[in-house]
Amino acid sequence: MPEMTLIDAIREAMDEELARDERVFITGEDVGPRGGVFRATMGLYDKYGPDRVIDSPLAELSIVGIGIGAALAGMRPICEIQFADFIHPAFNQIISEAARMYYRSNGEWTVPLVIRSPYGGGIGGGLYHSQSVEAFFAHVPGLKVVIPATPRDAKGLLKSAVRDPNPVLFFEPKKGYRLIRGEVPEGEYTVPIGPANVTREGDDLTVYAYGMMHYYTLQAAEQVAAQDGIQCEVVDIRTLAPLDRETVLGSFRKTGKALIVYEDNRFLGYGAEIAAILSDEGFEYMDGPIRRLAGPDVPGVPFAHSMERFFMPGVEKIADAIRELAAY
Amino acid sequence: MATDLETRPGIDDSGVQLEAATLREMYWQMLRARRTDERAWVLHRQGKIAFHISGIGHEAIQVGAAFALRPGYDYALPYYRDLAFNLAWGYTPHDFMLALFGREGEPTSGARQMPSHWGTRSLNIISQSSPVATQVPQAAGVALAIKLRGEDRVAYTSLGEGSTSQGDFYEGMNWAGVHKLPLICVVENNIYAISVPVHLQMAVPNVADRAPMFGVEGVIVDGNDVLACYRVVKEAAERARSGGGATLIEAKTYRPTPHSSDDDDRTYRPREEVEQWKKRDPLARFQAYLLEAGILDEQAIADYEARAREEIDRAQAAAEAAPFPPPEAALGDVFAPVDETLRAEE
Numbered sequence: 001m002p003e004m005t006l007i008d009a010i011r012e013a014m015d016e017e018l019a020r021d022e023r024v025f026i027t028g029e030d031v032g033p034r035g036g037v038f039r040a041t042m043g044l045y046d047k048y049g050p051d052r053v054i055d056s057p058l059a060e061l062s063i064v065g066i067g068i069g070a071a072l073a074g075m076r077p078i079c080e081i082q083f084a085d086f087i088h089p090a091f092n093q094i095i096s097e098a099a100r101m102y103y104r105s106n107g108e109w110t111v112p113l114v115i116r117s118p119y120g121g122g123i124g125g126g127l128y129h130s131q132s133v134e135a136f137f138a139h140v141p142g143l144k145v146v147i148p149a150t151p152r153d154a155k156g157l158l159k160s161a162v163r164d165p166n167p168v169l170f171f172e173p174k175k176g177y178r179l180i181r182g183e184v185p186e187g188e189y190t191v192p193i194g195p196a197n198v199t200r201e202g203d204d205l206t207v208y209a210y211g212m213m214h215y216y217t218l219q220a221a222e223q224v225a226a227q228d229g230i231q232c233e234v235v236d237i238r239t240l241a242p243l244d245r246e247t248v249l250g251s252f253r254k255t256g257k258a259l260i261v262y263e264d265n266r267f268l269g270y271g272a273e274i275a276a277i278l279s280d281e282g283f284e285y286m287d288g289p290i291r292r293l294a295g296p297d298v299p300g301v302p303f304a305h306s307m308e309r310f311f312m313p314g315v316e317k318i319a320d321a322i323r324e325l326a327a328y
Numbered sequence: 329m330a331t332d333l334e335t336r337p338g339i340d341d342s343g344v345q346l347e348a349a350t351l352r353e354m355y356w357q358m359l360r361a362r363r364t365d366e367r368a369w370v371l372h373r374q375g376k377i378a379f380h381i382s383g384i385g386h387e388a389i390q391v392g393a394a395f396a397l398r399p400g401y402d403y404a405l406p407y408y409r410d411l412a413f414n415l416a417w418g419y420t421p422h423d424f425m426l427a428l429f430g431r432e433g434e435p436t437s438g439a440r441q442m443p444s445h446w447g448t449r450s451l452n453i454i455s456q457s458s459p460v461a462t463q464v465p466q467a468a469g470v471a472l473a474i475k476l477r478g479e480d481r482v483a484y485t486s487l488g489e490g491s492t493s494q495g496d497f498y499e500g501m502n503w504a505g506v507h508k509l510p511l512i513c514v515v516e517n518n519i520y521a522i523s524v525p526v527h528l529q530m531a532v533p534n535v536a537d538r539a540p541m542f543g544v545e546g547v548i549v550d551g552n553d554v555l556a557c558y559r560v561v562k563e564a565a566e567r568a569r570s571g572g573g574a575t576l577i578e579a580k581t582y583r584p585t586p587h588s589s590d591d592d593d594r595t596y597r598p599r600e601e602v603e604q605w606k607k608r609d610p611l612a613r614f615q616a617y618l619l620e621a622g623i624l625d626e627q628a629i630a631d632y633e634a635r636a637r638e639e640i641d642r643a644q645a646a647a648e649a650a651p652f653p654p655p656e657a658a659l660g661d662v663f664a665p666v667d668e669t670l671r672a673e674e
Contacts, residue, residue, distance in 0.1 A: 025476065051476055057506060062465045062499035069469020069483075072454050073403060075476065077469075089495075096459045097466065105447050105455035106438035107661040141662050165664035193666075242663070 001183040006176050009151035009184050010040050010116075013158035014078060016188070018048050021076060024162060027054040028063055028080025028116075037082055038118060038177055064090035064115060068098050068167075071113040076162055084119035084171060085131040098167035099142035110165045114158070118174035119147075120212050120263055122312050127300030130308075132264035137169050138241040138273075144168040144193055145240040149214035151182040153238060156191025164193060173212035180215055196244040198251060202231030204326050205257035205288070208248065208274055210237040213261040213313060220318035230326045240270060245277060252278050256287030259325050263313055266294035288328035293321045337608055339617040340556040348623045354395055354554055355618055356632055358387040358611050361412030363636040364421045367644065368428055368443075372589045376648075377428045381444045381588040383409040385552070386516050388610035389579035390486075391416050392557030393514055396565055397484055403452045403470045405463040405485040408444040409516060409583075413486070418451045421640050425647035432653045438661070439653050460491035464500030464513060471509035471574070482568040484561075486514040489578075490521020492538070493529050501576065505543035510568035512561060513576050516551060518583040523596035536578035544574040551579030552610040555617075582608070 004012070017024045026041055032055035035042030045053040056063045060081055067077040081087045087094075098111045121130035138145045144166055148154035154172070161168035173180070199214070200221050209217040214236045221232040233251050237243070252258055258278050260271035271292040278290050293313050295301070301311050346354075361383065368380040383390065386409050394416035397404070406413050411424065426434040427443040436447045436455065447455030454470070456463060467485035474481045491497060492515055504511045515535045519526050532538065539546025545567060549560045557579060564575035582605040586593040593602070618624035 057499070057502055059499045059502070061495055062468070062503055065462070065465025065496060065500060066469035066472060066503055069454075069466035069471075070473040070476075071469070072466065073470040073473035073483075075473045092459055093462060093465070093496075096457050097462050100457065101455055102664050103661045104437050104441050104445070104457065105449070105661075106434075106436070106440065107664070108436075108449040109447065109455045110664045144663070164666055166666075 001185055003181055004151050004184050005178050006148070006151050006154050006172070006180040007038060007040055007178060009155040010158055010172060011042060011044070012184070013155040014041065015044060015047070017159055017162040018044065018052055021162070023074065023076040024078065025052045025054060025070075025075060026078045026080065027056045027066065029056055029058055029082045031055060031080050036080060038174065040080065040116070060086050060090040061093055064093040064098070067113045067115070068093060068101070068111055071111045072101070072109055076112055078114045078116060078162060081115060081117040083129050084117040084133045085128045087115075087117055087133055091136070094137065094143070094167070094169070095140055099140045102166065103142055111167045112165045113167045114161045114170055115167070116158075116170045116172065118177070119171040120173050120175055121301040121308060122175045122212065124303065124305065124308065125301070126303035130301035132262070134171055134240055135264055135268065135270045138270060142167070143241060145171070146193055146238065147171045147173070147211040147240060148238065149173070149180070149211055149236050151180065151184050153191050153197070155184055156189055157193060157238065160190045160193045163190070168193065171211070173215070176212050176215055193239050194242065194244060196238055196247040197236045198233060198247065199236045200232060200234035202233040203255060204231045205259060205322065206233045206235060206251040206255045207259045207261060207318070207322065208235045208237060208271070209261040210240065213263055216313070216315045217261055217318055219315045220322060223315065223319045224322050224326070228323060228326070230322060232322060245281075248274060248277065249282050252282045253285045256285050257325055257328065259291045259293060259321055261293045261313055261318055263295055265297050266292055267297045269294050288325055291321060291325050293318060337550065337553065337613060339553055339613060340550070344555045344559050350395070351618060351623050352628070354391050355614055355624065357391045357394070357416040358412060358554065358614060359632050360421070360636050360639070361387050361391070361415050362611050364415065364424060364640055365411055367640050369585070369589070371428060371644070379442055379589055380428065381408050382583070382585040383411040385582050385584045385605070385610065386518065387412040388554040388614065389514060389516055389549070389551040389557045389581060392554045393484065393486070393561040396558050396561035397482065400451045402481050403454060403467070403483045405454045405456065405467045405470070405483070406446050407456065407460070407463065407487045407491070409488070410446065410486055411444065414446050414448075414453065417453060419446070419448055419453070421643040422646055425643040426650060429647040429650070430652065431647050431650035433650055438657060461487055461494035461496035463487065464497045465503065466500070467513065468500040468503040468509055468511055471504065471511040472507060474510050475507065480569045482510045482512055482565050484512045484514070486516060488521060489515055489517035489519070489526055489535050490524060490529055492535050501542040501544065501574070504574035508571065508573035511574040512564045512568060513574065514561070515576070515578045516581055517578050518581050520583065520587070520597065522587045522591060534578055536576055539576040542574070542576070544576055545572075547575060547577045549577060549579050551581030552608050552613060554610060554614050
């Protein structure tokens with residue numbers, strides 16, 4: 001299997017879906033000749049033309065609103081929001097419109113829409129190029145929220161997202177675009193939206209993570225295994241909504257201890273729901289406090305390197321949290 | 329082509345060539361909507377329904393537009409006052425009564441939504457929400473799909489003048505201008521957004537004055553003249569289908585009723601103003617025109633009235649007899665099922 005970067009896998013997924021289905025088109029800011037500010041759509045404008053890869057006005061509400069309308073009329077739009085930080089002007093279109101369309105129309109109207117957006121910190125992006133926004137959207141039934149952590153999953157999940165009849169928010173860990181490399185199967189394949197993935201087996205405790213935090217968690221797990229003899233099980237959530245409760249609970253029944261790692265603010269972040277499910281439905285297996293490692297509750301990721309490092313969970317912080325939990 | 333609203337209005341039929349049968353059908357649809365709407369107010373006063381939001385006074389632009397388009401072929405994203413538009417496209421008083429009473433079988437939302445949140449897939453009427461102007465960028469998206477596929481459909485949307493203060497309106501119309509989309513955007517300017525008068529919504533005298541900033545055609549029409557409205561929407565549809573792009577139509581009209589059954593319009597506008605506008609009532613104007621032209625007579629009007637009453641009585645009785653939706657229907661239709669045939673095996 002060829003090895004590729006996360007962003008190459010994402011581009012390949014879009015390339016293949018554009019080729020497979022003429023209803024698919026891409027729109028967003030700078031997605032055309034420029035190929036996207038992160039180069040996710042590089043070469044696609046030249047290959048498919050201006051009717052398939054459409055530079056949008058600089059207006060996120062309209063990128064999503066247009067996408068919803070085109071999806072309702074039978075197209076399969078892939079909308080790129082340049083940074084997750086800029087998705088908020090489109091919040092109403094996503095929450096009031098895309099999420100609720102199927103329910104409010106008694107199952108008559110569907111919104112087969114993909115919204116791709118790079119998220120997360122650690123890149124010196126400051127308050128407005130570092131946000132993690134998944135919890136806002138995972139809260140709303142009717143939206144599927146996907147965050148891949150590997151190139152293989154990124155390609156397979158994005159292809160599933162394009163083929164899904166529901167609105168899918170596809171958040172990409174931008175720090176991992178070129179950092180995360182991995183094997184990707186040759187030829188056609190998809191990864192289903194829904195199932196979480198046990199990416200490392202262990203008996204001592206379970207670490208739940210997604211996106212960039214999953215990448216760091218695997219490294220931390222190897223570190224504590226080598227240095228401390230602690231064997232972590234690692235669960236890559238992959239699909240944040242709707243959540244694969246069985247895999248999440250299944251690992252907890254095995255280890256009895258849970259650490260949830262996310263780079264969003266801690267308070268009411270995605271890990272809070274995992275913690276609530278485990279304590280509610282896994283209480284009799286509990287063998288220690290359910291721990292969360294997350295960003296501090298401040299309004300944003302600061303720009304200066306020192307403060308950004310302080311904010312972001314990384315390998316060392318995760319390893320420390322694992323050791324502390326394992327000691328129970 | 330601004331219309332002087334101070335003169336006693338007639339009907340401007342210039343450039344409109346419709347057969348007498350079609351004109352009668354337009355009258356029937358206006359009357360049917362009016363009587364259905366009036367019944368809803370009565371039901372609310374009787375305490376039988378919880379909520380009604382009215383389209384009375386707006387029937388001319390709605391029926392004019394409905395007849396200028398092709399129901400079920402073109403797409404429509406109408407707003408909450410568009411009862412007459414919906415009825416003219418194929419929605420029924422029976423459907424509306426089920427919505428008013430919130431009963432099982434309500435076709436647009438399964439009674440999940442409040443009444444007047446339209447949406448009928450078989451008619452290409454897209455489901456609507458309560459946050460205003462959200463339908464404008466969506467309508468532009470529908471129009472983009474039409475253009476990308478090279479079809480000769482049009483996307484029709486409507487909203488009130490207050491809703492044009494929303495960013496959604498500007499962003500959607502901007503796309504329509506940039507891409508010359510086959511979109512018709514009708515603003516039913518009834519002067520008040522609940523209580524806020526139009527001069528506190530915008531500093532320009534007309535909504536249509538904003539059309540040049542989008543690079544689209546702007547048209548002002550007497551929104552209480554059904555044939556003038558028909559003509560401008562027809563022209564807009566022809567412009568859209570021939571690649572001429574979008575049209576922003578401002579239909580000057582008035583809402584003689586409160587905003588909704590929860591509103592009291594005596595708190596923000598004088599009675600004299602309401603009475604003055606009632607003289608320009610679109611239904612009465614069209615009736616007078618058809619009588620004078622010999623297309624209608626008193627007997628025909630009485631027959632239409634009887635037909636409307638009978639249909640609405642029947643619709644109301646059926647809705648009152650219908651059960652409520654099963655409570656567990658609240659849990660349905662969160663996600664559409666994934667078509668597994670489109671997903672290769674891992």
